[in-house]
Amino acid sequence: MVNIQENDNWKSAVKTVKKLDPKKLEIVKSTLPVVKEHGEAITKRFYKRLFENHPELKNIFNMTHQVSGDQPKALANAVYAAAANIEDMSAIMPALERIMQKHRSLNIKPEHYPIVGENLLGAIKEVLGDAATDEIIDAWADAYDVISDVFIRAEQELYKNAESQPGGWAGFKDFVIDKKVNESDIITSFYLKPKDGEQLPVFIPGQYITVKVDIPQEKYTHLRQYSLSDRPGLDYYRISVKREDPIREGLPPGVVSTDLHKLFHEGDILPISSPAGDFYLDINSNEPVVLISGGVGLTPVTSMLNYIAFEQPDRKVYYIQAARNGKVHAFRSHVRNLSSEHPNVKSYFIYEKPTETDRQNQYFDKEGYITLDWLKEVLPSNKAQFYFCGPTVFMKVVNSFLKEWGVPEKDIHYEFFGSFGNLEDE
Structure with a gap:
């Protein structure tokens, strides 16, 4: 029997939230409807500011999601939900876990949060114009500090969990493509083994890894999450990647999935982060x-x-x-x-x-x-x-x-x- 343990100590950080000044809390609550109404406009402007001021962050973000509009919509939902539940963020624990697990897998660090905050507040000011008074921006700045503190503390626990388990590691680690198998006309499996020959940490069935791909013709690094498609306890990780053709006219094909299929072969190196994710089998149950x-x-x-x-x-x-x-x-x-x-x-x-x-x-x-x-x-x-x-x-x-x-x-x-x-x- 594979010995897998879920470690939920990160949840204590979510349940312990810094208190926001009552007056500022009231301002945030009263302005929530207008922030929600303009949420996507704010987040689109946020990403434009962010990448203009910090183009190096394009090495982390999935730029395809920027083109499709998925990422601004997701962030707008996140900002609204977190602010709406700022007094008890444990009320949205499942959604928080999804984001925090992804952040840990992408190697998001505490130093990224002030950059995000500065550009998010700037975007709110630009989109709302004179309606975003100094008092409102100041209240939202404090609210962002409260929210980011929860994320930073919880994600630090997730990093500790990933690194402290047998075979665990920090950041990205080089793996060798041990085997490449065509599973169908559009899906290919990659069997990955650690280059250093060390033990593989176990994971919970359903979780994913992040793959880091540097493509010669591309200026920035690409990070993509792929679910592990075989069970834990083996001497390899397996991902099974679909070649992503354009989903509609005007969008490019999947950069990473296409290049994994065409350019990466047995013996090549793929850096990956350790397994993460909030979608996993309840291994402690025997229910059907x-x-x-x-x-x-x-x-x-x-x-x-x-x-x-x-x-x-x-x-x-x-x-x-x-x-x-x-x-x-x-x-x-x-x-x-x-x-x-x-x-x-x-x-x-x-x-x-x-x-x-x-x-x-x-x-x-x-x-x-x-x-x-x-x-x-x-x-x-x-x-x-x-x-x-x-x-x-x-x-x-x-x-x-x-x-x-x-x-x-x-x-x-x-x-x-x-x-x-x-x-x-x-």
């Missing part, structure tokens, strides 16, 4: 588990599946994967083999547009899309822990099905990069 994924969203739930199959043989698990067809479906044979070899594992595949080969070889169990009626047919009940990951639209549909079926909120878990809120907010 339902794993639902769409497309490359299968990566974290496949890690969970492998862990349960080999480490929790008495725990029932239902693995449901939706894909366009067999050409883009990764791990099909592996999952079917687990189903036949492990009595506690059941698997179902849904193909939107199956090919003739898919039909001839009976590669799928359902054609079309996932439906609530179908879930009720293949699952014995809604008494299970549900984990799901995939495109936003897919997850919103799955989430609505589970709510309609009466699955309790505590049993619904999903992976959602880039958002401070939840699926209902999107």
Whole structure:
């Protein structure tokens, strides 16, 4: 049995919040509606200021998210939610954990917070104009100090956790691509081993690593998070990367995913940060588990599946994967083999547009899309822990099905990069 322990000592920092002056607290509360109304305009202006004043920070931020508008929207949600809950930030603990885990994985440090604060306050002043009086800006400056103090103290605990465990490390560490495997027409797995040959720290199934990629033709370093797609306790980490083509006209293809596919080979070096993330299997439970994924969203739930199959043989698990067809479906044979070899594992595949080969070889169990009626047919009940990951639209549909079926909120878990809120907010 792999020995995995969750370390939640960072939560004490969230529960211990510096008090904001009552008068300034009242000013922040009274101006929250206008800050929310102009939230995206403020954060867009913030990023413009930030990168003009500190272009070196482009080595940390995902610039594709800047082009698509995802990052400004996520930050606007975060600023509003944190300020709205400044008296008791533990009320938004799940969302805080998501951001703090990402910060730790990206190596965000205390010295970054004053830079962010200066440019955020400047953006508020520029967007709101004369309405942002000195008194209002001063109140928001103190509020930002309170919020950033919580993040800094909690993230310091996360750094300690990552570094103190057996095999742990700080920052980025060089790994060798030991093996590169094509899993489908668009997904490739990279098996990574530490260059120094040291022990690998364990992780909780569902977590991710950050990969640091320097591309010759690119001015700045690129950081990307990829879920670990195999179980902990092995002598390698595995990430399974989808080649990201442009999602709409005017947007570039995924810079890092494309170059990983084309330019990186066995024997090459990839610096990575130690595993992080708030989406992970409840390893201390023996409740039945339902794993639902769409497309490359299968990566974290496949890690969970492998862990349960080999480490929790008495725990029932239902693995449901939706894909366009067999050409883009990764791990099909592996999952079917687990189903036949492990009595506690059941698997179902849904193909939107199956090919003739898919039909001839009976590669799928359902054609079309996932439906609530179908879930009720293949699952014995809604008494299970549900984990799901995939495109936003897919997850919103799955989430609505589970709510309609009466699955309790505590049993619904999903992976959602880039958002401070939840699926209902999107």
